[in-house]
Amino acid sequence: MLTEQYGPLQKKMFQIMDETGAILSPDLVPDRSEEEWLQSYKLMLKTRSADNKALQLQRQGRMLTYAPNTGQEAAQVGSAAAMEKGDWLVPAFRELGAWLSRGVDLERVYLYWYGNELGSQFPEDVRMLPISVPIASQLQHAVGVAMASNIKGESDVTVAYVGDGGTSIGDFSEALNFAGVFNAPVVFIIQNNQYAISVSRQKQTKAETLVQKAVAAGIPGILVDGNDLMAMYAATKEAIERARRGEGPTLIEAYTYRLGAHTTSDDPTKYREDEEVETWRDKDPVKRMKAYLIGKGVWSEEEDAKLIEEYDEEALEVFRKVEASGETKLEDIFKYHFREMPPHLQEQYEEYVQYLEEVE
Amino acid sequence: MAVMNLISTINHTLDVELERDDSVVVFGEDVGLEGGVFRATVGLQKKYGEKRVFDTPLAESAIVGTAVGMAINGLRPVAEIQFSGFIYPAYNQIISHVARMRNRTRGRLHLPMVIRMPHGGGIKALEHHSESLDTLLGHIPGLKVVTPSTPYDAKGLLLSAIRDDDPVIFLEPSKIYRAFKQEVPEEDYTIPIGKAKVLKEGTDVTVVTWGAYVHEALKADKLLTEEGIQAEIIDLRTISPIDRDTIIESVQKTGRFVVIHEAAKSFGPGAELIALVNEGAFLHLEAPPTRLAGFDVTIPIPRGEHHYFMDAQRMAAGIKKVVHY
The missing domain is CATH 1.10.1200 (Non-ribosomal Peptide Synthetase Peptidyl Carrier Protein; Chain A)
Structure with missing residues (x-):
């Protein structure tokens, strides 16, 4: 069990791949084909293209306030890839990679950030709750969805996201407690991107890690390198399987970094140093996965550049459609x-x- | 005399009071290092140190709840809620403790505290960033609820609020944070809480509004003047307690009453004001007192918000109906 080896009190971070894309622990690599990893990687690229485009359009005044996503793709795509068709996704607001992984079309996503409620009207076969702006409030819904699965005797698992700041809100503790008490089949994923707007993780809590909050709730937890797609997949997969077996909730802390601003309304240079951002650029989840796939001979720089171009064009095309018809x-x-x-x-x-x- | 916009006036006023009174502390999410998401507290932590101006963890209930404790123990906390729509986790603290402590302890404890926040809409923001809390806060016994519409009033009212020995909610219309500048005296002055202000005298109809809508109402007044209608425009400034006298006196003169607010219509402050008018000026009325208010809907996100928030033209049309009743 990964949660035993890398549990909240072990003070170790679960990693499979290092920053260069080299495999650190071959025995821990999940049983997935290179083609499957490539699919996940493509979703990461698509996420980044869509994010870059949204940011660009916002700067042109064509998109409204937007919450950038870059740097957190592995935490989102890796966890979502471990979900089965019937599982539920409960987002906060910065999970673009997870949404796209679950089949939410980019048009909906852009429509939401364009300022139209129809952006939250997902297709009926997408089991996803809408964006929840009130911080951490969505975790209660996630536990309720999971409790309902239990009550109805269904085996679907709920995966819910929250940020590092959200762990300070009462709703977070209440949700973990309920999940434990009712043995709810839910996986909580903290995207610890190190900042709640300007407030650093260190100022958010005196706790050494966020995942140690699992201990008080009596549930398993694991600290994961959130920029490692394989590790995120493996940790979430194990947690989902445990939940599906009827063994209850898990808390995952995805240790990652928001390379951009909190939203387009703030200026991160006011609260963090450029050098810090640069060290995290070296840990870029997309870069390391690309290096891995090229090393395996299933991908190339040329294919990469071409695909990014395609995704960029696609994103712009989708946005044009939204812009043409997105008024409420x-x-x-x-x-x-x-x-x-x-x-x-x-x-x-x-x-x-x-x-x-x-x-x- | 310095020329300031609303947000820089808030900053200046907090500076004045932190300087004058060592018991004043200022805190909230992103308030310290960054100086607030709207820059209301910029530079204050540097000047007064992390003990008096500080960032809190992300937890509105704890921000308000700890302010209660600080106020009990001799401080004058000025807590910031980042957006009015984020106040709901703290609503329990506000309604259960902030508003009740003096009464509960029969005066043994009281809470000299201020909760300030950006308020209202029309800024093309995400969901929960455009909320009007007039009704939800105005309804709670034991709270004073203040909202300035100009930099000058903001300074005088905020100083009154901080110096008040009871809790004051200070709602800052975010739409006009940077909309215009005004001369604001450097020196100390206060504006009493609970006093409305007649902005323009008139004889045909009394129009009461507050916050960002004051400026739309003044534009509407210009449209009405072109048609020969003399409206009396009143900025309520304090939502609770309401300045009854100023309003009743005005309606007794004009015989017509219109209240305009952002909050949803049903059970809103408009209903309260109309009740007061009926009680105090019934025999003077020449038309039914009227509300121009938000629809009974969740405030739409940006692509629909222009339907929710009224412009001067729509206000003028509503006022005219009352005048020509």
């Missing part, structure tokens, strides 16, 4: 509050429509 329809503001619109709301809607007709 007036009736949408009113019609989704209840199954049937109550009379007072109907009246407010009609009065406003009448006003618009009068001024036009």
Whole structure:
């Protein structure tokens, strides 16, 4: 069991691949084909392209506030790759790689950040909850979804994400406690990207690691190199299998780094040093996976450059579509509050429509 | 006299009070090192040290809850909630303790504390960043709820709030943080909490609003003036307790009343104000007192928010209906 070897109190970080893409522990490499790793890598690239494009468009004033994702692709794609079709994804707001892995189309993602609620109207076969802005509040929902699976006798597992800052919120502790008490089949993944806006991980808690919070809840936990796709996959896979066997929740701390800003509204140079960012650029999850795949002879620089170009074009194309049709329809503001619109709301809607007709 | 916008006035005012009173402490998420996501506290940690101006972990309930403890133990905490829409985890502390401590202990304990936050919408932000809490906070017995609409008022009201021996919620309209500048005296002055301000006198209709909407209402007033309607425009400034006298006096003169607010219509402050008008000026009324308020919907994210928030034209149209009733 990885959680025994790398448990919260072992003070060791689980890693399979080093920063150069070399395998440190061949016996721990998960049983997956090179083709499968390549698929995951492509999802990481797609995530990064979509992220870069969103950022670029935001700077052009075409996209609104956006939460950049770059640097955290392995933590997201690696964990999502360990999920089965019927499993549930419960996001915070910075899990682009996980969303795309689970089949959320980029058009929805962009529509959300473009400022239209229809971006959260996922296809019915995608078992994913919407973005949850109130920090850590989504973890309660994740536990509830997982408890329901238990109650209904179904074997689906729920995977939920939170950031390092979120571990300071009461909801986080409450969710872990419930999950333990009810033996809920849920995997909590902390994307510890080292900053909650400007507040560093060290100022967030005196605890040496975030994963040690699992100990108090009486559940297993593991500290993982969040920039190591293989390690993230292996740790999540083990946790999901444990949950599916009826052995309850796991807390995973993915140790990673947000290379960009918290959102496009803040300036990270105000609260962290460039040298620190540079050391983390060397640990780039995409770079190391690329080196691994090229070393295996299943990928090349040329293919890489070509695919990035394709993804970039695709992202721009998707955004153009969103830009052309992404305005919120007036009736949408009113019609989704209840199954049937109550009379007072109907009246407010009609009065406003009448006003618009009068001024036009 | 310095020329300042609303956000730099908040910063200046906190500076004034940190300097004057050693018991004042300022804290919240990103408040210290970064100086706040809107830059309200920029430079203050450097000047007053980490003991008096500091970052907290991400936990609104603990920010407000620890402020309660600090206030009990001799400090004057000024806590920042990063956005009004993030206040809900702290709502338990606010309603269960902040608002009740003096009454619960029959005066043995009181809470000289301020909770300040960016408030309201119209800034094309993500969900939960445009909330209006007028109703949710105004309804709680034991709280004072203040909202300035100009830099000058912000300084006077914030100094009153910090010096008040009871808890004050200070709502800062984020839409106008940087919208315009105004001359703000360097010296110390206060504006009393609970006093509305008549911005423009008129005889045909009383219009009451507050926060960012004050500026739209003044634009609406220009449109009305072009049509010969003389509106009296009042900035409420304090949502709770309401300045009854100023409003009743005005309605007794004009005979018509319109209240405009961002918060959803049902059960909102407009209903409260209309009740006051009915109680105090019923026989003077020439038209039904009217609310122009937010729809009873969740505030839309950016691509729909222009339907939710009113512009001057829409305000003017609503006011005209009351005048021509």
